[in-house]
Amino acid sequence: MLLPMSREYQNINTIITDASCFILLEKINGLDILEKLYGTVTTTPEIAAEYGKRLPLWVNVNAVNNRDLLYTYAELVDIGEASAIALAQEVTSPSLILDDLKGRKLAQQLNLEFTGTIGVLVLARQRKVIPLLLPYFEKIKSTNFRISNDFLQTLLDKYDI
Numbered sequence: 001m002l003l004p005m006s007r008e009y010q011n012i013n014t015i016i017t018d019a020s021c022f023i024l025l026e027k028i029n030g031l032d033i034l035e036k037l038y039g040t041v042t043t044t045p046e047i048a049a050e051y052g053k054r055l056p057l058w059v060n061v062n063a064v065n066n067r068d069l070l071y072t073y074a075e076l077v078d079i080g081e082a083s084a085i086a087l088a089q090e091v092t093s094p095s096l097i098l099d100d101l102k103g104r105k106l107a108q109q110l111n112l113e114f115t116g117t118i119g120v121l122v123l124a125r126q127r128k129v130i131p132l133l134l135p136y137f138e139k140i141k142s143t144n145f146r147i148s149n150d151f152l153q154t155l156l157d158k159y160d161i
Helices: 019-027 032-038 045-051 067-074 079-088 101-109 117-126 134-141 149-159
Strands: 014-017 041-043 059-061 094-097 113-115
Touching (some): 045 079, 067 079, 101 113, 113 117, 117 149
Parallel strands (some): 041 059
16 A cells, blocks of 8 residues: 655655656646655656656756666666666665556565655645645546556545545
């Protein structure tokens, strides 16, 4: 189950996001939620290229130093997720935003903190960055983002009360 990040927010130094988070939040007019929630987020040149649009000024783009590690991970997951996961191993107290199942499994194997875009929205609701989840979830249903309606309803029942 995707839930907000389990660590306390103040213990997270670097939020690293994959392209899917940028893409989905842009589609539902919620890209600014990342800035309101975290201030700045970090991504990689590989992810920036995958996103394909100009990133806001509050997004830091950092390249992975250990290219061997990046290419090793790229044999297991897509290059965007590989770069995010490799970068997470080079910074202090990272937390990843990953939606891809293979990427999340690799992050879990490496004991890296992570959430998904839906988890970001739930955290935004909990911290009163957004008033309700329902309008965002309705917009998500009109995109090609794959998520169970039952799961979204469970989150609405729990957090949109």
